[in-house]
Amino acid sequence: SNETLDDYTNVDVCVIGGGFTGVSSAINLSKKGYSVALCEARQIGWGASGRNGGQLGIGMRKDQNTIETTLGFDHARELWNLGLESVTECINLIKENNIACGLQKGLLDAGYFAKDKEDFLFKIEHMQKNYNFEGYEFINQKQIKEEINCKLYSSGLLNNFSYHLNPLKFLIGLARLLIKYKVKVYENTPVTNIVEAGDNVKIYSNKKIIKANKVVVGCNGYLDKLLGKINNNFMPINNYMIATEPLGEKTAGDIIKNNYAICDTRFIIDYYRFSEDWRMIFGGGETYSSKFLNNSKNFVLNRMYKVFPMLKGYKIEYSWGGTLAVTVNRLPDFGTLMNNKLLYAQGYSGHGLSLSTFAGKLIAEKIDGFNERFDLFSKINHLSIPGGSLVRRPIYSTAIFYYKLRDLLF
Ligand SMILES: Cc1cc2nc3c(=O)[nH]c(=O)nc-3n(C[C@H](O)[C@H](O)[C@H](O)COP(=O)(O)OP(=O)(O)OC[C@H]3O[C@@H](n4cnc5c(N)ncnc54)[C@H](O)[C@@H]3O)c2cc1C
Missing domain, CATH: 3.30.9.10 (D-Amino Acid Oxidase, subunit A, domain 2)
Structure with a gap:
């Protein structure tokens, strides 16, 4: 996209991140009639979405019986159904839009x-x-x-x-829909701050401002400090x-x-x-x-x-x-901040190709007033990985070292 951000832009929803979470959110929201701007710090597909292994799997990263132990059977079954639907959703998108991605x-x-x-x-x-x-x-x-x-x-x-499929080709196929649905796409536009302003949210990319009713954050592993301590969830x-x-x-x-x-x-x-x-x-x-x-x-x-x-x-x-x-429990981390004006989805734990694409659909449902399916994810508790990043990386590395050893020994 050659679009550059004006000093001041007004939209219904601003989406941050040009991977599957962001692109799919933007498509689903614009299909519902919202005006949408998407800001990507680098290029669409620059993050994990354009670099992954292309395994389009059903379910979650953990087995159902483990999820049942953590969340109870009924909740686990709802997640299983969503996991099945997430793959069907991807297949339908590929077929309906003739996306040649080596499925x-x-x-x-x-x-x-x-x-x-x-x-x-x-x-x-x-x-x-x-x-x-x-x-x-x-x-x-x-x-x-x-x-x-x-x-x-x-x-x-x-x-x-x-x-399995070529993930970058799939994402580029979806990105074409952004043009079809008239989403304003701003590449090379890092969001530097998000501020609640009354009934709205102001999204800053350096000195330029987007004013929106809602903001969707799909930055996953690249989130850094944009949402404060939320990046401790993974x-x-x-x-x-x-x-x-x-x-x-x-x-x-x-x-x-x-x-x-x-x-x-x-x-x-x-x-x-x-x-x-x-x-x-x-x-x-x-x-x-x-x-x-x-x-x-x-x-x-x-x-x-x-x-x-x-x-x-x-x-x-x-x-x-x-x-x-x-995430610690390997389940995705969905949530809201700023009195439901900010929604985020992240932490797919290596099982994000289908789930991040599907997250966009659930985010659009939630913004449209249908909370139920988004909330099946947002009500999952996530352990915060303790300390600032300087502390938590060594702690995590030590924990991983134990599992690496286990891979070698057993
Ligand atoms: C090597 C690798 C292999 C993988 N293999 C698989 C697999 O086989 N199957 C599977 O299901 N999953 C796999 N995954 C996981 C999967 O790729 C991710 O879960 C999924 O792509 C997440 O999509 P996303 O849109 O949430 O994040 P991303 O695709 O990472 O996109 C986030 C985007 O946000 C942008 N961004 C960050 N901060 C800002 C900011 N401040 N302003 C604007 N933009 C910002 C980044 O530039 C980035 O483009 C793999 C991941 C990796 C890294």
């Missing part, structure tokens, strides 16, 4: 530990019995070795209701990815037989898939400092070679990283 069906959890078999079988039965859900399929030891050409896994759980984590040169369909099929996206069961996961042009897109490895790794390519490469030593001869053509927001 493929199937997500396979690859069991790294012997005990995963038991967990997978429990999950299948639990979901059949309590949720009437038949979309999971157990993959035994022989089958997993046929599905993935790798010695590390001993069982699997195939999810036929989840997909830990910003950097995760890294690489892409090989195109391997061709035959070689790709020898590595992942049915072109599923794969995710392993370790705490620090490996996740990977083939792109539309048959590049291996491999993600894995996290850092918790405020600085990005300089040498992230080798960091991820070492993980990939452990899984697929046969990829050693191929060139790595791209490497990148992004920041995501992880």
